[in-house]
Amino acid sequence: MKITMRVAGDVTILDMIGNMKSPADLEDFSGAVNAELDQNHLKLLLNFKDVGFVNSSGLGRLVLAAKKIGDKSGHLKVVNLAPDLDELFTFTRLKEKIGVFKAEDEALRSFQ
């Protein structure tokens, strides 16, 4: 998957394009997140606007990222989930572990 980074204040936004299912997808995702953690960027917002599918392995990587940032007292949040993914986050109850927002400005405000 393709991931590009942009900054809004002290929040790092990762715009993700593609699926999170193949080993290469997972490496791309983990690589991008770890690069931000290495620079001590602990407020991460994942933009799922162009993400189509997340399988169980992808979900595992996402949970792992959330745990890593949580261990450093940081925050991982997601925005723009497609209906299928929103349903996945609901029944896995990940919404209780990871902040999920419908709009980017709303998500950015939540970091303050």
Place this chain on the structure above:
Amino acid sequence: MPVIGGLHRTLKGKAALFILLLSVIGLGTLAAMFLRTQREMLAEFEAERMQIVEHFVVGTLKPVMLTGHADLMSGIMASLHSAPGVQSLAIVRTNGIEAFTDDATMKKVNDRLGENRFSRILKEPVQIVPAGDPMLKRAVESGKSDFVRRDVAGDGTVTSLMYPIANEEPCHACHGDDHKVRGVLVATFGLSASEAGTLQSMFWFSGIAFVLLLLTAALTYLFIVRIMAGRVSNIVDQVNRIVEEDRFDKRIVIDADDEVGQLAISFNHFISSVEIYRIEEGREKERLEQTVFERTRELREKNDFIESDLKLARRIQQNLMPEKFPTPPEADFHAAYLPCLHIGGDYYDVFEMPNRHVGVFMADASGHGSSAALLVSIVKAIVSTAGKDISSPSYVVQIINNTLAKLTPDDSFVTLFYGVINLANGKMSYSLAGHPPPMVYNRDSGELQYLQTNGSLVGVFDFDRFEDSEYIFQHGDRLLVFTDGLVEAMGEDGKMFGRERLAELFKDARYERPDAMTRHLLDSLASYTGGAALADDVTLLVVDYKKG
């Protein structure tokens, strides 16, 4: 070879002829231009000489004429007449008769001077220029010199000059002071026909000699080219043989220590380089083949390991699945399982519990292969030992969570459904952790509902809290528990099978027996995916509750 041979033939044949013709034409043109230039130079030379002689003659005669000594004048005239390029020279009176030769003029001068200055000249008057000659007339009347140039045979040029001599002040003693033209110097300059012919012959000879010299040089050049081309062609033939026979160990014969020999030496250096390169290339090829062989062996070994791993995972998973289900009168149970190519981590079980309770269990481990199979093995072990507690399914889920959180990597987890059904009253306590919500459809009422999730992913978060929920079965209820492999299966259009499609099929098959219904669902799935390999395990578990 064709190209080189062509060059050689061209040098020997058409090109040689072309060069020869070009040389002759070029050299002929050069010779003509040379002769033309020579002729123009000759004409200029003659004109210049005429001017020099004119100035010399006039400059010499004038002062002597003023002295009035005719004998001295006559001697100087004779002397000037023999000067180079002077063909004729005379001073005439205005009527064209040669001066100093008539008594009338002598007497007139002697009378004017009052003395017998000039004795009688013993010479008959000579008409040098015909009386009334136009050129003479113009010279006398205008007082300006005039000349006419004419060509003579043999490319010579002759110039006739008429130079009027005015009556100047020092002459007044003899000739009065009228300042009129008193006489005219008539002279002819130029080369004679024989001199011009000799000079022209000399020019022609020089031109022909020049052309012959150039022709000789051209022929010599062609001869050398032919010899050199032959030697170069020989070198090319040797190179071609080396290439054709693939014998880069051979070398070209060096026949002389000149430029062609140097060319052969250069070729030999090149051939040596090729030979060294080919030897290195052969060694590199051997190294590559060896590397490919080793990598292939490693790949085969790894592939064998993976195959073995998959076989192990498949065996583990097959051993996990129950061979048969309980058959109480209150409920029918049926399950279907479709493993994907890579072996997923699905697991299900239906087992009897104390006091007419039945446990219904389904788990789906993240990932694939032996790691997923290992996860569900742990789950099954825990369920087998702790799962007989009918009071709280969430208690069992809690144990599974705490165990997996300690034992497995942070990105591994299990989703699960664990329901404990009291067959006597239809009450079901269940824990639904991170798992797709099961559906319950009532045949009689036509109502479809989903069980509510009450827990997150299992095995990720330490000491996460899991809860129990309750559902009371009604008569005609059918419960469908499934893994995400079913709803996330991709169709040919790239879209997922989806929960709504499943729900519709589930409702449509409400009057079919559980086994027929699961077959119906799986047939629909296969049709939807176009028979493509599944990306994840698909598991279905149906519970038909008959009492209520």
